[in-house]
Amino acid sequence: MKNFFKKIPKFLSDIIIILCLSFFTGLICYQFSDNFTFKESESHQNNLSQYSYISIEEAITAFEDNQALFVDARHNDEYIISHIENAENFPADNLDSAAMDFLTKYPDKEINIIVYCDGKDCDLSSITYDFLQELGYENINILNNGFTLWKESHMPITTNN
């Protein structure tokens, strides 16, 4: 135990050296890096009360009656791997590029849209929700934790295997 306490200053200085070294190396490389383009959408205040949510049961009914367009807010890579059948991808990290295609394909602003991502704390749906609202779409709902609930309900998904 005595040995352990003697080592405290040693390992603290070691940790500081390692952290500083990696930080400054990273910082220097960062200056020369031009391919780091990923950036989450603008800072998003997660004010849940401003969004309209629907339950999984309502979403299933809308799907079966073909009365809603499902919009996947996750990254394109994840969408390609698997998504709700017939869902359109509108990734929250690439809103501007997705907008033009979406507007051309769905000019009717009164279309019933259900936005989903994956996970209870996922806020990608609300980012896409805000953007779709800015584009003029009026009937938007969020299916919280959508993809997980959809799979748990054994509803059809499209996978890229």
Place this chain on the structure above:
Amino acid sequence: MEQEFKNHSVFTVQIILGLIFFAAGASKITDPAGFAKIISNYQILPEYLINETAFFLPYLEICISIMLFSGLCLTGASIISFLMILTFTAALIFNMARGINVSCGCFTSTINQVTDIHYIYYILRDIIFLFIAGYFTKNMLWKK
């Protein structure tokens, strides 16, 4: 004799740990954007920390591996490596419990399709790494 064997085993573990961290860092250092997506998918870190973490974490991993290979700052390197593996394992278990299957991002910055089997494999692998790092850290902290 016993002490000699122990020294050899600690050195072997040190090199294994160095290789693990080198492989982890080198695979992500060239693609911070891809790694940022993986971190974002974990849905654990706040948005403003994602890019910074994606950029600096691989450098930290490489730095730790260099320390482990060179034998410099070994005590600090052992503690950081143990804490990092502990954090990664906890993040995987946390997301599995939440039902979010995300790509591990452990040795690649590519997003893959992940099933529960993959997830269990990732967690078991991380637990083995945790034991390796724990053994090494213990020997660094309590060696005479």
